[in-house]
Each structure stands twice: as C-alpha cells, then as structure tokens.
Amino acid sequence: MRFAMSIPQFHADGEFDPAAFRTHLTRVEELGFHSAWAQEQPLGTRPQLGPLEAMAFAAACTQRLRLGCSVLVSTLHSPVHLAKSIASLDQLSRGRIEAGFGTGGPRRPFAAFGVAPERYASRFYEGMEVMTRLWRDSRVDFSGEFWQLDDAAMEPKPFQKPFPPLWFGGSGRTALRRAVASPGLFTGFFGAGQVRTETFAEQVGTVRQALAESGRPLEAFGIAKRVYIAVDDDSRRARDRIDAELAALYMRKSPGIEAAAIAGTPAECVRSLREVVTAGAELILFTPLFEASEQTERLAAEVLPRLG
Template identity: 50%
Template sequence: MTPATFSVSIPQIVDGDFDEEGVRDYLVRAEELGFEGAWTSEQTVGGAAMLAPLELLSWAAACTSRLRLGVAVIVSSLHDPLQLAAAATSVDRLSHGRLDLGVGSGGDFRPFAAFGVARETFIASYTEGIELMKAAWADGPTVTFHGRFRDAEGLAIPLKPVQRPHPPLWFGGGAPRALARAVRLGDGFMGAGSSTTEHFRGAAATVREELARRGRHGDGFRIGKRVYLAIDDDPARARRVADEGLFRLYGALTTRFGEVAVTGTPEQVADGLREVVDAGARTVLLNPMGSDVAADREQLERLHAEVLPLLR
C-alpha cells in the first residue's frame, strides 16, 4: 500500500466563458472517487488566463462537502498580509474548515516594482508577513504587532478561521533557507510541479533533516509534490500534450525545467508517480495537462481507474 494520499488540481485556465457546469461536475466526481483534495495555483502576472486561486476555492466550497481545498502556492510576498489572512479566513469559513493554504516568496525574478515591493528586502518582508497573518488568526478580538515593515496597534479582527490555530500552512521553495523556513513556520512543504522528481528528492531529504534537527518528527508535518501529467496509450502523444500544457503555463521558462511531467501509458504514469512517492511525497497533487475541462475530466477518470490501482 502506498503511504501517499492523492489530490487533484482544479481546472483554472479560462479560454472564453467559464465552464461552470464542467468544473462543478469535475469537482463532484473527484469527491465521489475519493481523492483527498482539490488544489489551485496562482499566476497573477503571466501568459495563462487563470482564475484567482482563493476566489475559485470559495466557489468550489459550494460544490463540495468533503474535499480539502488547497492552493499551492500563493506568492504571498506580493500580497498584503492582513488582506490575505482575511481572504483565507473567509474560504476556511465558507468551506467549514477545509482550506490548505500554500505560500511562497516567488523568487527574485518577480516584477516586484509592479506590486510596490522592494526587491532588496522581499524575503524579510515575506517572512514578517507570515507572522502577521498568524497574529491575525490568533485568539483574541484585536491584533498588536510591531515589525520592521508593518505596525499594528489594537486592530479589531474578530473573524477567525474554523481551523485552529489557523489553516494548515504549506510552503513552497527549493533553496536550503526556504526549506528551513518551511519547517520553522509551516505545517507542510509542497514541491513545485516545475521541479524534477530528482530535485524534489533532495528537497524532501533536506526537509526531513530539518524536521529532525528541530525535533518535529511525528507532529504531522506533510511533504508533498505537484505532478504535471498526461496519460495516453500513445506515449509520444502524451508527451506532446504535457509539453503544450507546460508552455501554456510557463512560456519560454519551460526550457529551464528539464523533464518534470510524468507522461505515457497508465503503467508508465504509475511508475513515475511511484518514483515521486519513493522520493518522499506523502501528498501527491495530480495535475492533468488537458487543454480544457473535458480533457482534465477524462484524465481524472483514467487516474482513478487505470493508474492509482497500480500503486496500491
């Protein structure tokens, strides 16, 4: 029996009108099939026409009753912490305590000037912002916080998340300092879909070492990875579908990634996912690379019927 649980991505790219019925059916079916959760990602600036993650999760909460609802990751260095905390609280409330919130600094290639963020201090501001979010979620009707970048004295924030002390915080990143930060401040680490399995293996090992150093083994910290995938009886066609999907998301940046997608026949995809689990993933976020909701729904069915049984 594989030690991992499996979640799925929510179709998020909108070419034309939003396919409300298709996405609702996809979520309902994912819940029926027993997937653990349904996750979004964030791309505020980029080539893909993507719905905003927390807003989509708020909508998804009304379509489901059991699925965990996650985002991996919001580039929180580009968000106001108090506003982000309030939005997350709302989704957690609307879903009756089903939110998983992933955050990341985004790396120094982000267009910080467009967001009014100083490139020189964005990591320090990002880390402080996480602490302020936790203060906003803490018990008590008011928040007092004195930091380097933000100062709050007795602010009234009465609405708190259902999950205490706050929704699980998943961290992205790959550098050693980012992984240490994930263990110090978070409840989980989510490896990027744009990272190879081998790169994730090294990151997961670093996270486990940091957990041991901090005495956190056994406290529920989760290690996961998003996996871009395409299933097809024709392996070459599966690879083309994945490559086209990656280009829709990342454009020319895809040339930097290496072989990140798991593609091929059901047996080949199962082998690729087994490698991800063996590398340390205990939460696997399955991200079909279909061109539309119908294609992702077909991949969802094949994952359940043809791929996951090979991992049990």
C-alpha cells in the same frame, strides 16, 4: 498515500462553464480524492482564474473535499487582506481549507505589485507572522519593518483552530531549513510541479534533516508534490501535448520543466509516480493541463489502483 487533483483554472474570457466546473469537482469528490488545489499566477498570457476565487467556487460545489492553493506568493499580497480571505474561505467551507505559501524568489515582478524586491524573505516571514497573529489573537499590536498594527482585530477567525494547515513551497536549502525551523508555522513542505523528482528527493532530505535537528517529529510534517501529468495510450502524443501546455503556462519552452512532468501510458505513469513516492511524497497533487475530467477518470481507474 493521499492523492489530490488540481482545480481547473484555465478558462479564457467568456469560456468558464459553471455547470461543468461543478460536475468535475463533484466527481473528484466522489472518486475519493483527498483534496483539490489551485495555483497562483496573476500575470501571464495563458488565461487563468485567480486561486482564491476558484477555491471559493469549488467550496460551493463540494461537501467534503479539502481545498488549497499551492502556492500563494504572499510577498505580493497585503497580509491583512490575505488573512481575511483565507479566514473567510475556511468559514464558508466549514474548515476545509489548506494554504501553501512561498516567497516567489528574487525574480518576481515586484514593481507590478508596488513592492520593493529588497529583503523579500524578511517580508515573507513578517507577513506570515501578521497573518497567524490575526488568526490566533483577539487583538494584535505589531511593529514590523513592513507592517504596523495597533490594537487590530480580525473576526471571524478561521473555522480551523488556530488556523488552517500551512504548507511551505520553496526550493533552496536555506529556505527549506528556515521554514522547518519556524516554530508553530508550517505543517508541511509542498514540492513544485516544475521540479524534477531527483531534485525533490534532495529537498525532502533537507527537510528531514532539519526536522531531526530541531527535534520535530517527521510524522508531524507533511511532504507533498505537485505533478504535471498526461495519461494517454500513445506515449509520444502525451509528451507532445503536455510539453506544449507547459510552454504556454510558463511562457517559454524549458527542457527542465518538461523533464519534471510525467507523461505516457498508464503503466509508464505508474512507474514514474512510484519514483515520486520513493522520493518522499505522502500527498501527490495531479495537475493535468488539458481534458481535466477525462484525465481524472483515467488516473482514478488506471493509475491509482496500481499505486496503492
């Protein structure tokens, strides 16, 4: 098992404290966490820093900690710009970047990004091909439905060769099977934080079946899960606080999202996290939505030793 922490991104205008951010990420590294991950939500009422920018600052604050985003909705990005940003981050961090990608589904506000909603899945895979070819090849000729490149070059390449580990963040059975079947592209599946453990277990089953059918070894394809979590000696207080934070993050109250979060005493959190492990998670990304430093310390001292 490996454990990761979220990168603190929730800062209102003028409230970001560089020293506190550095101290927190340094402590996450000292505590032995495998990685720290951002998430992407460019539009919303809750103040949230951009993931690539937060990752860049985190890279400057740490030495060994791997850094990622789960997930980038790449259908809303230019693949050329996104490829350049990720390659630059991987160089600046000396090969510590991992990246998760998702289509975003059909209900994203595509018009706000100048993107047509039609054929978003085809746009997603074409964009992934553009990025991986720019990272891998010295020159790229590409004639696609959405993008065209003529003898294009991108330097420097990512520090990790041929490119950083790429995770797929999706939910539907068809999407999961297609991601697994895409040769040489994704190296793992990242379950979403708003997905309940029972649903995650079904998704893992789909991934493993697709791996077996494609002949890919199970051990070569990672399984991860983001977990929204709140540790408190008072179970009711933990649940009330995380439910309020989730409503602010998703701009609505949702019993399903609330049910996916883990909240309670250390012992209660351990029991719920063991279910996530049993469902197939090999990497758990803890995402506290308040008091990040205090929650990190409690997880390291009171929860992780009982999950080993």
